[in-house]
Amino acid sequence: MPSAIRRRSPEELLRQVQAEEDYERRGRLKVFLGYASGVGKSYRMLDEGRRRKERGQDVVVGAIQPKTSLDIEAVLNKLEVVPLREIDGVYVMDTPGILKRHPSVCLVDGLAYDNPAGWPHASRWEDVNELLDAGISVITSINIQYIDDLRERVTRITGKQVTQTVPRSFLNSADEIVVVDAPPEMCIARDGQLGSGSGGPEQKLSELREIALLLAADVVDKQLEAYLQRNGIAQTFGAQERILVCITPRANAAPMIASGKRNADRFHGDLTVAYVRQAEISAGDQEALERNLSIARAAHARIEILDGQDPIETLLKFAHEHGVTQIFVGHSTREQWWERFTGTPLDRLIRGANDIDVRVFPH
Amino acid sequence: MPDRPPAGKLKIFLGYAAGVGKTYQMLEEAQAAKSAGVDVVIGYFEPHGRKDTIAKTDGLEVIPRRKIDYRGGLFEEMDTDGILRRRPELCVVDEFPHTNVPGSDRLKRWQDVQTLLDAGINVLTTMNIQHLESLNDQIWNITGIRVRETIPDWVMQQADQVVMVDLTPRALLNRLARGVVYSQEKAQKALENFFQESTLVVLRELALRQTAHEVEIRQVDYDAPGFEPEPGYRDEAEATSDNADRILILVTPEPSTAMLIRRGKRVADYLHADCFAVAVSREIDLHDVPPQEREMVEHHLNFARNLHIETRILQGQDVAKTLVEFAHLNGVTHLFLTRPQPSQWPALSRRSLVQQVVHLARDMQVTIAADRTNRQHVQPV
Numbered sequence: 001m002p003s004a005i006r007r008r009s010p011e012e013l014l015r016q017v018q019a020e021e022d023y024e025r026r027g028r029l030k031v032f033l034g035y036a037s038g039v040g041k042s043y044r045m046l047d048e049g050r051r052r053k054e055r056g057q058d059v060v061v062g063a064i065q066p067k068t069s070l071d072i073e074a075v076l077n078k079l080e081v082v083p084l085r086e087i088d089g090v091y092v093m094d095t096p097g098i099l100k101r102h103p104s105v106c107l108v109d110g111l112a113y114d115n116p117a118g119w120p121h122a123s124r125w126e127d128v129n130e131l132l133d134a135g136i137s138v139i140t141s142i143n144i145q146y147i148d149d150l151r152e153r154v155t156r157i158t159g160k161q162v163t164q165t166v167p168r169s170f171l172n173s174a175d176e177i178v179v180v181d182a183p184p185e186m187c188i189a190r191d192g193q194l195g196s197g198s199g200g201p202e203q204k205l206s207e208l209r210e211i212a213l214l215l216a217a218d219v220v221d222k223q224l225e226a227y228l229q230r231n232g233i234a235q236t237f238g239a240q241e242r243i244l245v246c247i248t249p250r251a252n253a254a255p256m257i258a259s260g261k262r263n264a265d266r267f268h269g270d271l272t273v274a275y276v277r278q279a280e281i282s283a284g285d286q287e288a289l290e291r292n293l294s295i296a297r298a299a300h301a302r303i304e305i306l307d308g309q310d311p312i313e314t315l316l317k318f319a320h321e322h323g324v325t326q327i328f329v330g331h332s333t334r335e336q337w338w339e340r341f342t343g344t345p346l347d348r349l350i351r352g353a354n355d356i357d358v359r360v361f362p363h
Numbered sequence: 364m365p366d367r368p369p370a371g372k373l374k375i376f377l378g379y380a381a382g383v384g385k386t387y388q389m390l391e392e393a394q395a396a397k398s399a400g401v402d403v404v405i406g407y408f409e410p411h412g413r414k415d416t417i418a419k420t421d422g423l424e425v426i427p428r429r430k431i432d433y434r435g436g437l438f439e440e441m442d443t444d445g446i447l448r449r450r451p452e453l454c455v456v457d458e459f460p461h462t463n464v465p466g467s468d469r470l471k472r473w474q475d476v477q478t479l480l481d482a483g484i485n486v487l488t489t490m491n492i493q494h495l496e497s498l499n500d501q502i503w504n505i506t507g508i509r510v511r512e513t514i515p516d517w518v519m520q521q522a523d524q525v526v527m528v529d530l531t532p533r534a535l536l537n538r539l540a541r542g543v544v545y546s547q548e549k550a551q552k553a554l555e556n557f558f559q560e561s562t563l564v565v566l567r568e569l570a571l572r573q574t575a576h577e578v579e580i581r582q583v584d585y586d587a588p589g590f591e592p593e594p595g596y597r598d599e600a601e602a603t604s605d606n607a608d609r610i611l612i613l614v615t616p617e618p619s620t621a622m623l624i625r626r627g628k629r630v631a632d633y634l635h636a637d638c639f640a641v642a643v644s645r646e647i648d649l650h651d652v653p654p655q656e657r658e659m660v661e662h663h664l665n666f667a668r669n670l671h672i673e674t675r676i677l678q679g680q681d682v683a684k685t686l687v688e689f690a691h692l693n694g695v696t697h698l699f700l701t702r703p704q705p706s707q708w709p710a711l712s713r714r715s716l717v718q719q720v721v722h723l724a725r726d727m728q729v730t731i732a733a734d735r736t737n738r739q740h741v742q743p744v
Binding site for chain 2: 030175176177178179180181203206207209210213214216217220221223224227228231239240259262263266267268325326331344346347350353354355356357358359360361362363
């Protein structure tokens with residue numbers, strides 16, 4: 001197979017070595033992700049702990065939910081448990097005890113739990129972070145309703161408020177994430193918490209399930225990026241649609257951005273609006289550009305102002321480096337006479353894009 | 364083929380590689396159904412010598428395979444007629460994308476399943492994401508392997524449920540190393556292509572996204588009256604155009620047309636858009652087109668129809684003009700063209716087709732689809 005390995009700068013090499021070292025030192029984080037209670041994520045977590053122990057790894061249970069089922073009891077009996085500590089009537093994971101015991105793998109349920117005041121960390125996920133820093137691998141489980149940037153959406157669906165959350169960035173740092181994708185009908189019987197909110201229970205579970213799957217896909221995407229970075233691989237393909245809308249002051253940007261936004265939403269992809277800085281533009285153009293950029297901001301697009309001698313080359317370089325799958329460009333149908341001989345900028349863009357869709361908005 | 368949903372219900376266990384546990388999970392569900400009093404049979408099961416999975420078939424009735432003589436060899440396929448005679452409530456069918464040996468009643472196993480569903484039998488089946496037709500080029504691009512056995516997207520869309528069988532790539536690689544998935548020799552070979560970690564990660568992400576998409580299309584009808592989009596950003600194009608996206612694909616003899624059709628259809632599916640494909644010839648029914656090229660065009664049109672895309676052959680002297688006129692008449696919002704061939708690049712005397720179309724199609728979007736076969740493959744340093 002041909003390879004796309006580029007020559008890397010010393011800085012890049014240094015960054016890679018650093019990334020590798022940090023990665024080697026830290027414990028591994030594995031997350032079982034559920035979209036409703038009753039899908040069996042705690043069981044999956046414990047069962048993985050049991051299997052690892054049977055394969056000879058040093059496994060302990062750091063924290064488990066108080067309410068347990070018979071299935072869970074059965075697995076728990078086969079595992080060593082570091083008991084929770086009680087502080088002012090609140091149970092808290094005994095992080096100092098676990099650090100002293102120093103197992104190779106620790107199982108932690110209830111990642112979003114708040115710790116009582118006076119505990120070194122405010123929340124349990126920060127304790128987990130400390131375990132990871134100490135080189136202890138952690139297997140944990142979480143319901144999507146406790147992830148900070150999903151809380152609102154999930155609340156709209158379930159009608160149930162939660163106060164404790166885990167930051168998305170922490171989840172993104174996971175080495176492995178597994179969706180416990182039980183089909184909705186399995187959860188309905190078990191789950192009594194979908195009373196309020198709109199839609200029937202099946203519809204709600206289906207919406208939650210979709211959120212969980214997409215979240216996992218996003219985390220997987222982050223992992224891939226990190227993996228490629230660590231291994232110094234320049235990989236241009238990916239599983240996610242990434243749309244790059246190219247604008248200029250004169251571009252009719254509104255329909256392009258609207259279309260980009262809709263496509264990105266439907267594909268659950270990523271939207272970037274880019275402008276290649278032009279020297280000495282008129283005040284009128286500057287104003288038009290600002291207007292276009294504000295449309296991009298309203299669409300929640302990522303905005304990139306690029307610098308480069310040749311706009312086409314600059315855009316193509318950016319697109320290739322960022323795994324863009326679709327480039328949106330405006331194109332004036334008024335042709336300049338000399339373009340008959342040199343080819344239009346559009347020709348050059350299409351020629352250079354090769355492995356990227358080019359979507360033209362004639363005007 | 365009619366688009367109405369068949370009488371039986373189909374559930375697909377979707378994975379991203381051999382060994383993630385699709386068959387195991389399917390059999391677990393079959394066992395649960397049997398315990399609940401459902402009349403279950405195994406229509407087809409591929410053991411692959413995996414002990415845990417084989418154990419899961421215990422107590423389930425198996426319909427014996429049908430033996431088919433082909434070129435002096437004896438091959439075994441699912442006995443669809445036998446299952447129809449036995450008439451269970453639920454049938455387990457492994458390896459949904461399998462191609463039957465010549466001499467079978469139907470070309471593909473998914474067509475056998477279709478027959479069972481039409482007869483009102485519910486089916487559980489398994490497949491990997493790399494077998495989905497619309498992802499074929501991307502999969503080639505990612506793995507370097509052209510998957511021949513594919514499932515048209517509409518077949519997956521007809522399934523009542525798609526469940527992702529998830530396992531992390533690292534866990535899968537461990538399984539492979541422990542010899543759970545393949546024999547040692549086969550495992551070594553597998554590790555060299557499909558089973559590179561970065562490849563597995565991408566395949567897994569594709570499977571997760573596809574499952575999310577399948578979940579989504581089963582819950583909300585975007586065109587239904589009363590559907591309220593999320594508050595916040597207002598989509599101008601959608602608000603004014605009644606959300607009537609219509610995609611038109613230009614079919615030519617170029618081999619890259621197959622890629623164009625897959626891509627156009629995939630975009631149409633995600634946008635909930637109508638999708639058409641047309642070829643243009645000077646004389647009626649491609650009479651002026653040289654036989655070899657005509658065969659290619661017909662092949663591509665046929666391919667489009669298999670993906671449930673409506674096709675048409677247009678007659679006109681000027682390809683660009685004919686295409687755009689047809690598009691205008693039919694309310695098309697979005698054209699899909701292949702990339703110009705290198706030989707067409709020096710645009711000294713005449714404009715390329717792309718230029719001509721863009722020039723005429725002022726109020727439409729024009730996509731020049733990527734050549735996804737050319738992406739370079741990557742190996743770790």
